Amino acid sequence: MLAMLTKSIVLIVSLFLGSNASWSAAVIAVAPSAQTGSSTLGAAPAISRTLKGNVGAGLAHGTLALRLAGQIAPLCAPTLKASPKVLPSPQVTAFLERAQYVGISALRSDALPLAIPSAPQDSHPAALMAQLAQALAPLSVADVRKMPVQGLDSIARKIWDNQTALKPFEQPAESAAPDRQGGLSQGLHPAWEQGVFLPQTNAQPFPKDPLAVTVHRLSNGMTVYLSPNKQERRVYYEIAVRAGSRHDPLAATGMAHYLEHMQFKGTRHLGTVDFAAEKPHLDRITELYDKLFKTTDPKQREKLYSEINKASKAAAKYAVPNEIDKLYAEAGFTDINAHTDYEETVYEGNFPSNRAELWARTESERIENPIYRIFQPELEAVYEEYNTGQDDPDNGLWNAADAALFSGHPYGRDIIGLGEHLKNPSISRMQEFFRERYRPNNMAIFLSGDFDRDEMLPLIEKQFGRLKPAAIPPGPAGQVRPLRGVEKTELLYPAEEIVALGWQVPGHGHPDEDALLLMNVIMHNEQTGILDLSATKAQKVKEADASLDIRNEAGAWLAVASPKEGQTVEEAQAVLLEAVAKLKAGEFTEQDVQSILTNFEVGEKLRLENNQWRVSLMRRSYIQGQQWELASQRLERLRRVGKADIVRVANKYLGADHAVIYRRKGGHEADKVAKPKLTAVPIDPAKHSAAFRELSALPVKALTPRWLRRGAEYRSLSRAWGRLYWAPNKISDVFQLEFHFNMGTADDGRLPLAFDLLQLSGAGSLDADEFEKALYRLGAAMEIKLTDDKKYFIRLRGLDANFGETIKLVLRRFSEPNAAPGAFKQLLSIERGDRQDRKLDADQIFDALGEFAKHGKDSPILHEISARQLGELKETELKALLKSLAGMRRDVIYSGSRPAREVADLLSASQPGLEFKPPPPQTPDRLILPKKPRVVFAHQSGMAQALIGAYAADGVMDARELADESVFNNLMGHGMGGVYFQEMRESRALAYTAQGGYATGKRLGDDSSIAAFVGTQADKAKETMRLLRRLMLRPPLDAGRVSAAIRQAQEELLTESITFRDAPERVMEWRRRGLPGDMRKGMLKELRSYTPARLEAFVARFKKKPLTFFILADRDRIDIEALKKFGDFEERSVDELSPF
Structure with missing residues (x-):
């Protein structure tokens, strides 16, 4: 067996380093070519860099342990002629087996770093084995066999560090830009390979891959995943950076999330009418925020804020807010967004298949040349997001669970960052974070949709290949503290009571991951899980569920229950523990496991239909450091997991050491970030950059609209x-x-x-x-x-x-x-x-308040x-x-x-012999149309925010006004370029969420209305309502905005593809509204001749509409007298809004 293991390890090494490579190979380097100035791989003089201390830092887990095994394994081979065979200790043998198992996934990659640490001349493999045996001596063979991957790498790192001939890691200079004249470079740049996982590429899809994914590497190390899907003439994309909250500097948490927001603010060319004139003011703002970062004196901080405000106003003269979003909206892009998680920041969207060049040029530009303008309003939007989260009982529960289960690690804090750090932002630190992590070798592009690989890949190389790679530093150190016994956390919120039990489990890549996944589904699948049947459906608690949260370096499994009336959280906790005991005792069958796999297969087939799901599967494999070949075989891997495996991992991980979080009813004192005073940023909708005009004018191949045809599509x-x-x-x-x-x-x-x-x-x-x-x-x-x-x-x-x-x-x-x-x-x-x-639930109260209003x-x-x-x-x-x-x-x-x-x-x-009766007659939905403006208010104690809704009834909409509705909604509410978002958030930072538009009736005869919603700080309610009233009743009809809205409405119809899953529902909705089939063709004809004068006529009637505001807030934090000035005031209790 040992001989087979040794042969296997050596074979793996030769496969990925080449048949002539050895583990003591010299450093392979990249040097500039004297002839072309480009970078080439070859026998050029080696860049002086070896590994110590940082050896393996940031590499895919298991790689370092496998390298050490590769040095030792030949010593144990029976065929070795250079020295006699050496028998390793049982612990060393177990280490070699374990290293092989966990390291293969990380190593099966053309990303294997080419700088292999040379064994020093005074060091023999036998010395390495002796040190390994000494390090493992205190452990049993069983302990070594179940050692987590991080433990294996830690031991390997210590042994490398003991080799005195290894020198400290030296950061090399960036290599020269690669020559892309001949297409994609096949070479890699060792200077930036360290610290990153670069997955194995495959130019052809793997035979059993239902997504037909190909993985490619650009000349600068950026990875590209492509999965064509011709269902829609659109392409969904994500661009992922391995820069999540886990990588935040310890003294400046929230940095990854801040950066996500600021990446939408434009570049040197987009978002500004004169960058040269704007730059001195931006530099001044950066300087002032750096001073603010170091200042604690309240008076000095107030003075600095005043100077920041002044500099921001000066810079705003040149800014074009959200120009990227406007550019995309006019070109038919949809779903433009971004998110930050623990391991990643992801930029996402959906573009028409004929707009690939516009997408590639714009996205590469904002990665290469981002400019963090309009910083102050965005800062306040983050504050609002933070404060909203502090009010959210569920957010509080999950944050407490993270703090308990991931204590000692960055995973243990909220992604948005610590309040004390958010109060002291630093633009220069943000820029530094960007320079360190937003490198192409630390990023990947994922595309699924209607495109041709042979056309898309060269386009991506041309636009993104110019980004400069660099070595990626390791993230802040963190080691999850193991739980000891039952560790309890108490929370108080004015919300339903909940108890959560959490156990620590390994991170991604662990051999038990698949069994843990099925264990979670055995416990909770909303149908037949142990918790579903024995707790929720048996009504032992109000509701119970479970979730598996596996991250790259650690994981957790949680069981959660809300007690029923008269039941305590401790009694609900006992129900959860009873269900866990059933799991550990194996009180389920192999048939239950097979049913799970059947439903998992159905779910996988459904996901294949959706470009966003397809991309998310690709992205997860990249972020988790998993080869796509392995990821694409997930269902096949799960089929190899049986009941015995599930029972084993349940007993292995769900032991006595666990966390308990009790959320009880009571008052909650939230940590809030106060907002500084801000002067509104002026927004001129007529302004555009030269780059905007250039990109808007890019030639595109016209798309033929696709209408639904009766008898074919439905x-x-x-x-x-x-x-x-x-x-x-x-x-x-x-x-x-x-x-x-x-x-x-x-x-x-x-x-x-x-x-x-x-x-x-x-x-x-x-x-x-x-x-x-x-x-x-x-x-x-x-x-x-x-x-x-x-x-x-x-x-x-x-x-x-x-x-x-x-x-x-x-x-x-x-x-x-x-x-x-x-x-x-x-x-x-x-x-x-x-x-x-x-x-007690603010969202449900607000919904009831809106229906009552x-x-x-x-x-x-x-x-x-x-x-x-x-x-x-x-x-x-x-x-x-x-x-x-x-x-x-x-x-x-x-x-x-x-x-x-x-x-x-x-x-x-299926229903023989039944005489079917008609449903009750449908009563048209009528909205209250008051004679005068009014305000309906409800009090909710403890709310820091005010939830503000508003509407004005507009009667039954004429079907001939569908084009008007489309243009109006594109003007007011679609995306970050809409009027509500721009005026409420971008200009004045009054709200994190602001949306609205024209709401049509759902059925023939129903009333339509103009409507809007804003969530804002309670002390800003008066200002927010005043602006909201103006925007709703007298919407701005600037020529530039209206023209853009008309183009957006046209592009929506030209590029929309209604999928077969959506088609029946759309047809049913059209019928219910009295529309004769697919009316989009007629709409497009109208939009092609649509004029601003027609929109003016459509909105003219809004001016005299009596507006109704409905507001949920804490009456002690909001100015009631100010609310009364907006109309006839009525206050309703929560009891009046519901029948109970």
């Missing part, structure tokens, strides 16, 4: 049970079906409880657990959902081969529900407790049954209501591989 069939809206799935054998009952609480206030009872019921002879397992074995899942107009529908997904059986099973549940004895009584008890919790006593929420009616309710009533739904005409949406008539016939056969 069909509509009428049957006794209702109407079927059908679309073909030509990609997979997975169907999705929805039953739309056209009923909500306004039609019957018992419906929410009826659907709750349905979820606790079986069907006919099957009890609830048997029903869930039968459905899950079929690869099917069922959800109960609400439409935007508060109507219920159920959504099913599953395999078309099991379509008929699935439908029969689900419809039988409606006609023959059979909840367990006592389930109904427990349901009512949990409902009573849930109603009290809803009165719009509908008064006809609010759909007020139609739910009262506390008295709840006490009188009978189980037989709810069962009869469910049975009536089974016999009611409904709209059915289907997308799958079965023909339309076959689907219709199967649905008919």
